[in-house]
Each structure stands twice: as C-alpha cells, then as structure tokens.
Amino acid sequence: MAEEEPVIAPDQLREGHPKLWRGLAVVSAVALLIMVVGNHQGHVEDLFLIGGAVIILVLLAWDAVQRRYGVKR
Numbered sequence: 001m002a003e004e005e006p007v008i009a010p011d012q013l014r015e016g017h018p019k020l021w022r023g024l025a026v027v028s029a030v031a032l033l034i035m036v037v038g039n040h041q042g043h044v045e046d047l048f049l050i051g052g053a054v055i056i057l058v059l060l061a062w063d064a065v066q067r068r069y070g071v072k073r
Contacts, residue, residue, distance in 0.1 A: 022060060029056040 032053040036046050 022063070025056050025060055029053040029060075032056070 030053075032049045036049050038045075040046075
C-alpha cells in the first residue's frame, strides 16, 4: 500500500491561491478606507476603519518580507 502513495514535499500540501487572498486583502483595506467618508458624526468609527486597514496592510507587508527571504511561498 505504501508503494502506491505519491512522494510529495510538505510545501506541496498548501491549499488555496495565495495571490488571490493577497489581492482580496488589498481590496478589503481599500474598502475600509473608502468607508471613512460617510455620514457618521463621531470619529470612533474612523479609528476602527483606519486601524483595520492598517492592520491588514501591515500583515501584507510582513507576508511580503517573509516571501522575499524564503520563509513562505
């Protein structure tokens, strides 16, 4: 039974489409920043929207650094 199993490296087991997820993260960050312009009175919402966008962009930058130095694919 073991001879029928294909030999694969652990990095081949990754699922999904990383470029798609990175693109959707950028779209989400931009959407959060666009929502700052609205009809709300207080600025607490602005802080959450900008903070969420910043967190997404920092995570994307961290991912880019890891991919550049070969830590991630």
